[in-house]
Amino acid sequence: MGVYELLKPALFALPPETAHNTTHRLLRGVQGTPAESLLRDRYVVNDERLRVEAFGTTFPTPVGVAAGFDKNAEIPRALAALGFGHVEVGGVTAEKQAGNPRPRLFRLREDEALINRMGFNNEGADVVGDRLEREPAPNVPMGINIGKSKSTPLDEAADDYLYTYRQVADGGDYFVVNVSSPNTPGLRELQNRAALEEILGTLSDAGASPLLVKLSPDLPKEAVEDALGVVDEIGLDGVIATNTTTSRPDELKSPGRAERGGLSGKPIEGAATDLIRFVAERTDVPVVGVGGVSDADGAYEKIRAGASVVQLYTGLVYEGPAIARDINRGLLGRLDRDGFDTVEDAIGVDLE
Numbered sequence: 001m002g003v004y005e006l007l008k009p010a011l012f013a014l015p016p017e018t019a020h021n022t023t024h025r026l027l028r029g030v031q032g033t034p035a036e037s038l039l040r041d042r043y044v045v046n047d048e049r050l051r052v053e054a055f056g057t058t059f060p061t062p063v064g065v066a067a068g069f070d071k072n073a074e075i076p077r078a079l080a081a082l083g084f085g086h087v088e089v090g091g092v093t094a095e096k097q098a099g100n101p102r103p104r105l106f107r108l109r110e111d112e113a114l115i116n117r118m119g120f121n122n123e124g125a126d127v128v129g130d131r132l133e134r135e136p137a138p139n140v141p142m143g144i145n146i147g148k149s150k151s152t153p154l155d156e157a158a159d160d161y162l163y164t165y166r167q168v169a170d171g172g173d174y175f176v177v178n179v180s181s182p183n184t185p186g187l188r189e190l191q192n193r194a195a196l197e198e199i200l201g202t203l204s205d206a207g208a209s210p211l212l213v214k215l216s217p218d219l220p221k222e223a224v225e226d227a228l229g230v231v232d233e234i235g236l237d238g239v240i241a242t243n244t245t246t247s248r249p250d251e252l253k254s255p256g257r258a259e260r261g262g263l264s265g266k267p268i269e270g271a272a273t274d275l276i277r278f279v280a281e282r283t284d285v286p287v288v289g290v291g292g293v294s295d296a297d298g299a300y301e302k303i304r305a306g307a308s309v310v311q312l313y314t315g316l317v318y319e320g321p322a323i324a325r326d327i328n329r330g331l332l333g334r335l336d337r338d339g340f341d342t343v344e345d346a347i348g349v350d351l352e
């Protein structure tokens with residue numbers, strides 16, 4: 001029996017946000033102690049075949065932690081010790097924010113899903129920037145996900161993103177403009193062409209690089225094409241697909257499905273993969289694939305659909321700390337089975 005099979009019932013007996021905070025504190029306690037290297041010995045898969053180069057960054061393995069799990073950049077080294085090949089911290093906003101009232105995170109157990117309406121709760125760019133400066137960086141790439149402060153009007157968004165970027169600029173290996181969270185009123189309206197040009201152009205002019213944009217799975221296809229036009233025009237380095245959805249697929253069984261917020265996990269897996277494919281077919285920049293990944297088959301499918309690397313959040317909640325190791329091992333098996341020498345050889349093979 002794995003450790004998580006013992007721990008999971010206790011964690012799942014707690015309210016979801018309490019369970020998250022408990023796990024987070026545990027990992028913070030482990031980070032920087034001898035226990036961190038014990039985790040590394042247990043969970044890190046060292047294999048050259050897993051290495052991916054994308055937007056000038058070397059990823060030792062293709063499975064990373066998605067934004068939102070470590071909002072304040074407190075546990076990137078502990079997450080790397082769990083075998084993740086990159087960690088995207090944040091969303092960080094210019095202002096410190098409490099987020100929405102609790103409860104704001106819900107388990108949809110029968111659906112292996114979560115709904116969240118956290119609302120960018122985070123300590124703010126100044127505090128996170130200081131922490132990034134003070135604490136040692138992880139030995140895997142660290143991305144920084146940047147959101148907009150709730151109190152900043154949409155037409156002042158570019159300066160708000162710029163402020164945060166400047167505070168965290170020295171601490172990140174890549175930067176993500178998040179205009180796709182459903183939990184900050186109006187945020188997703190910033191996915192239109194003019195707003196993207198302004199925000200992405202401002203950050204790019206300020207030297208943000210590599211710079212990526214994270215898209216919503218709810219965006220109409222024409223709007224995705226517009227966004228990709230801006231990606232090309234500004235010379236962005238990559239696209240992350242996808243954030244959570246406000247849609248509620250009919251198949252949802254759990255009572256929590258009626259909660260407001262963004263749905264993540266298994267029920268969005270197919271839609272996320274479809275958007276990865278759609279994006280990869282229309283741009284030459286690398287795609288970071290995220291949405292519902294919980295096993296090696298799911299990660300492999302996204303890679304074959306055009307994702308250079310993948311990320312997950314909800315899978316970690318349901319599958320536990322061995323998830324990155326299990327996916328990495330599983331990927332090696334699938335590469336062997338299908339005659340690929342490396343993960344890089346499998347990227348996009350299912351595209352037309």
Ligand SMILES: Cc1cc2nc3c(=O)[nH]c(=O)nc-3n(C[C@H](O)[C@H](O)[C@H](O)COP(=O)(O)O)c2cc1C
Pocket residue numbers: 066067068069071090091092105114116118120145147178181214242243244264265266268290291292293311312313314315
């Ligand atoms: C509780 C929670 C908080 C999140 N916070 C952020 C965030 O701050 N910024 C962001 O871009 N995505 C955020 N996300 C979205 C995830 O990064 C990811 O795109 C989404 O959950 C789909 O992946 P998954 O199905 O593997 O969870 C959050 C997700 C969850 C569940």
